[in-house]
Amino acid sequence: MQNKIKFNDRFSSLYLFFIVFTALSFITRTVLLIKSLSSLDLTLWLAIRVYAVGFFFDVIAMTYFAIPFVIYLTLVPDKLFLSRSQKYILYFFTYVITYALVFNSFSEYIFFDEFGTRFNFIAVDYLIYTTEVVKNIWESYPIPALLAGIAAISLLIFISIKKLLDASLKSESTIKQRAPKGLAFLFVPLISFFFIDQSMTTVSSNNYANELSANGIYNLFSAFRNNEINYSDFYATRDNASVSSDLRALLKDKETSFITDNDFDINRLIKSNGREKRLNVVVVIVESLSAEYLGVFGNKKDLTPNLDALAEKSLFFTNLRATGTRTDRGLEAVTLSVPPTPGRSIVKRIGNENMFSWGFIMKDKGYDTRFIYGGYGYFDNMNYFYSHNGFETVDRTDFKKNEIIFENAWGVSDEDLFNKAISEFNKSYNAGKPFFSIIMTTSNHRPYTYPAGRIDIPSKSGRDGAVKYTDYAIGKLLRDAEKEPWSKDTVFVIVADHCAGSARKVALPVKKYEIPLFIYSPGNIAPRKIDKLASQIDVAPTVLGLLNFSYESRFFGRDILKMGPEQERAFIGTYQKLGYIKEDKLVVLDVKKETSLYQFNRSSGKTKKISPEQRIIDEAISYYQGADYLYKNRLNRQDITK
Numbered sequence: 001m002q003n004k005i006k007f008n009d010r011f012s013s014l015y016l017f018f019i020v021f022t023a024l025s026f027i028t029r030t031v032l033l034i035k036s037l038s039s040l041d042l043t044l045w046l047a048i049r050v051y052a053v054g055f056f057f058d059v060i061a062m063t064y065f066a067i068p069f070v071i072y073l074t075l076v077p078d079k080l081f082l083s084r085s086q087k088y089i090l091y092f093f094t095y096v097i098t099y100a101l102v103f104n105s106f107s108e109y110i111f112f113d114e115f116g117t118r119f120n121f122i123a124v125d126y127l128i129y130t131t132e133v134v135k136n137i138w139e140s141y142p143i144p145a146l147l148a149g150i151a152a153i154s155l156l157i158f159i160s161i162k163k164l165l166d167a168s169l170k171s172e173s174t175i176k177q178r179a180p181k182g183l184a185f186l187f188v189p190l191i192s193f194f195f196i197d198q199s200m201t202t203v204s205s206n207n208y209a210n211e212l213s214a215n216g217i218y219n220l221f222s223a224f225r226n227n228e229i230n231y232s233d234f235y236a237t238r239d240n241a242s243v244s245s246d247l248r249a250l251l252k253d254k255e256t257s258f259i260t261d262n263d264f265d266i267n268r269l270i271k272s273n274g275r276e277k278r279l280n281v282v283v284v285i286v287e288s289l290s291a292e293y294l295g296v297f298g299n300k301k302d303l304t305p306n307l308d309a310l311a312e313k314s315l316f317f318t319n320l321r322a323t324g325t326r327t328d329r330g331l332e333a334v335t336l337s338v339p340p341t342p343g344r345s346i347v348k349r350i351g352n353e354n355m356f357s358w359g360f361i362m363k364d365k366g367y368d369t370r371f372i373y374g375g376y377g378y379f380d381n382m383n384y385f386y387s388h389n390g391f392e393t394v395d396r397t398d399f400k401k402n403e404i405i406f407e408n409a410w411g412v413s414d415e416d417l418f419n420k421a422i423s424e425f426n427k428s429y430n431a432g433k434p435f436f437s438i439i440m441t442t443s444n445h446r447p448y449t450y451p452a453g454r455i456d457i458p459s460k461s462g463r464d465g466a467v468k469y470t471d472y473a474i475g476k477l478l479r480d481a482e483k484e485p486w487s488k489d490t491v492f493v494i495v496a497d498h499c500a501g502s503a504r505k506v507a508l509p510v511k512k513y514e515i516p517l518f519i520y521s522p523g524n525i526a527p528r529k530i531d532k533l534a535s536q537i538d539v540a541p542t543v544l545g546l547l548n549f550s551y552e553s554r555f556f557g558r559d560i561l562k563m564g565p566e567q568e569r570a571f572i573g574t575y576q577k578l579g580y581i582k583e584d585k586l587v588v589l590d591v592k593k594e595t596s597l598y599q600f601n602r603s604s605g606k607t608k609k610i611s612p613e614q615r616i617i618d619e620a621i622s623y624y625q626g627a628d629y630l631y632k633n634r635l636n637r638q639d640i641t642k
Contacts, residue, residue: 022058099154102157103150235593248263250619277548280486281491304467316518321536323537328380333536334537356553363390366434369435375396404416413451426484538560541555587620
């Protein structure tokens with residue numbers, strides 16, 4: 001074997017690295033494939049494509065990973081390379097790199113198990129916000145046992161290749177002899193940087209197959225590189241003037257009038273009849289509360305008795321869609337009333353100050369405005385975003401010891417959070433001011449831990465227990481609020497930030513984006529069910545309509561209660577794919593300027609590709625290109641209205 005592969009020159013250690021890297025990638029891909037079999041619709045030809053494209057990206061990822069090693073092997077002179085110390089340095093780094101690769105395989109499995117994808121923007125966030133993530137992982141998995149297992153596997157791999165490593169340390173060479181080979185190795189990642197991209201992993205219409213054909217390490221660095229995607233470069237576009245004109249037509253209704261005749265300006269006056277209702281507004285954004293968990297949506301596990309009962313006492317919206325799959329997307333949609341733009345959420349972008357926001361509207365009406373979070377608000381850039389967009393922020397650092405019953409990696413328990421919120425509301429009430437607050441919960445999140453004795457499912461039993469505890473805490477919040485003097489003048493809005501998971505065969509599974517919305521204010525708002533198709537971006541305009549507020553608006557959302565059938569639509573997306581739902585059709589805008597149209601069944605969630613209809617595709621482009629244009633040109637900012 002040594003003679004055939006020639007493990008007798010210094011670059012042979014690089015060949016060993018290649019073998020270990022691709023072997024572990026193959027094993028990881030196979031394990032994830034087995035895990036996904038029920039959703040793959042696997043055929044022999046699809047398996048061949050998955051493994052062939054997967055091997056290609058494994059090799060590309062390996063060449064990036066090996067760059068420092070290639071430079072070292074090329075430049076280090078023989079005197080150092082052939083020394084005794086070199087052997088032990090090589091042993092050490094070989095074991096460390098092997099450990100890192102095995103660790104990556106385990107990490108990919110855990111990540112895939114939770115999100116149904118290889119590493120992506122979420123993984124980037126996890127690397128940035130290490131405190132919460134490390135604590136979360138420690139509380140969720142048997143970390144000491146896993147690390148010991150990884151160490152043992154890495155040691156076995158190291159022992160199996162040790163003799164070949166020794167052979168690589170016995171050859172002499174000059175820099176002139178080494179340079180051509182080193183440059184050849186470096187040429188591959190250089191060319192790949194310019195000509196290879198993640199979209200080439202698309203081997204099927206099945207989203208799982210595309211994820212399996214990717215390489216997790218490559219995806220991770222691709223996500224770092226592409227945290228914001230330029231819409232005009234990658235997506236289907238139309239003439240900006242036509243898009244702006246059409247967007248104004250889509251946003252206009254009989255309740256509104258545009259402030260100017262400029263087609264690039266969506267600023268309009270929302271005029272309400274009657275006296276404004278100076279009611280307090282409390283918006284509870286619930287972590288990962290998919291509609292599928294609620295009894296009123298058909299769940300039989302009795303996980304949400306409080307919310308199920310609330311459905312009969314409130315305005316209950318039964319056909320609302322989340323804009324994305326991450327908390328920051330939900331916060332963006334509810335606070336700014338804008339469709340999701342490609343890449344990361346505006347909440348986490350540089351230059352997100354003074355956006356036209358719900359907070360500024362309420363502040364201008366004389367309200368105390370707060371964003372209240374039970375964790376540390378630097379996570380997902382939440383505190384910065386809210387403090388620069390019309391809100392005072394209250395987070396984990398503002399809780400006193402006696403205000404905390406229970407906490408985990410993500411923050412204090414939901415009941416602690418709600419107790420703190422009530423104390424903040426009392427401050428405003430005692431000062432004679434109405435209040436508007438957005439509260440972000442955390443308990444319905446891995447590690448799914450919460451105070452003992454609240455519900456009949458033990459803590460850390462899984463998602464069902466977390467959902468039921470969150471429901472318990474919301475019920476307690478409403479009961480506790482009833483005891484306060486401001487309760488009769490308060491509107492409670494309860495909505496999810498996003499669904500619990502959207503990994504399915506198709507990239508944008510319409511049914512998985514379904515979330516509940518409750519607007520509850522006994523004596524002020526009559527209860528009824530609303531089944532109009534709507535979006536998270538419609539929450540703010542709907543509540544403002546219920547308050548009879550007149551205001552200038554740059555929102556993309558509209559009052560759901562005043563929507564005509566032809567105005568019903570919703571927006572869903574990932575960091576790359578942008579979806580527009582109209583009637584029973586879904587437009588998907590994707591990179592490489594691709595557009596697709598699907599028909600879906602609302603009950604089953606099944607979708608099938610159909611022939612394009614230019615009218616609905618043009619509407620989708622008008623919304624998404626228009627949102628990107630206004631953001632890039634700072635035309636949806638608060639400061640330009642003053």
